[in-house]
Amino acid sequence: MAAEAAEAVVQTMSAAVPLAKLGAGLAVGLGTLGSGIGIGMIFGKSIESAARQPEALPLVQRLMFTGFALVEAQALYALLITFILLAVK
């Protein structure tokens, strides 16, 4: 009786699920590499240029936020693939 109850709770997964979960981890892990480097470069160069020429700060700040959002989107494309892969049954 306990075995039947246990069987009723166990769900079956297809053979692709372990690979999908591995892929999900790899996707977001590798995807954020490039985005991290990009964001670091954007902010580094913005700070450097603002330090060289403080009157350019408003322009630099605007371009900085623009660049940040565009680069972060790349990492989020990878996160989207992770979500898709996590939903594999």
Added chain:
Amino acid sequence: MGEHHEIVHFVIRLGSLNLSITNNVVMLWLAAGLTFLFLFGAARLVNVSGTGRLPNLVESLLEFVRENVVEAFIGHNGAKWLPFVATIFFFILFNNLLGLVPIPGYFHAVTSNLNVTAALAVVVFIVVQVVAVIHHGPMYYLNLLFPKTAPGWLRFSLMPLIEVIGTLARPFSLAIRLFANMTAGHQIIVVLLTGDLIGVSYLLKQGIGMKLLAALPFVGVVVMDGFEIFVAFIQAFIFALLTALYLGEAMEESH
């Protein structure tokens, strides 16, 4: 993944078309109503009394949008596109911010739903195409697919493919950028809160010294909430900026 459960208020089905009033629809109406009240309310207050706190706030935000988004990318034609770009900015901003209201189960950011962001991206795409065709005529597509600035052998073999993919990638990237930013932020908060509940239930079972530490795990959630407000502004700004950029590109004389 924590999906937002759809609460259907009022079922409207026309054959296979499902137009039911769900909580997503109510949240969209709420954001649209807030945008309308915010902007038109400020205009009415300026007409009535000349100055005020709400008009000052709206004027500063509109000036921000006008200077950094419209003027920077559309230039001289910019003034007539300010209403469209500003509406997109405020609508997305209010949608994003409504997701931070802590009423569980009902208030959520509708922009964390890919359907909503895809609809907005498709609207922008159609507007940009129509504007380009009105401005340049149907020759626009000829000049787009076979650009004059490319050498002859590239111009007819590879450039059409590159240009088609590039043009179609824009609405996709707009939709996915907004959707993924909103979803990721809320997922992080959900994960932190789940961990926090486990930690707090453990701490509360200990002595009185540990009980006082029970508030600490929530500091992370508060910080993430602050970051989410920042992300809400940034994502609305970026969407409006890219809309203005694509519009400016569609209307430019050269190329």
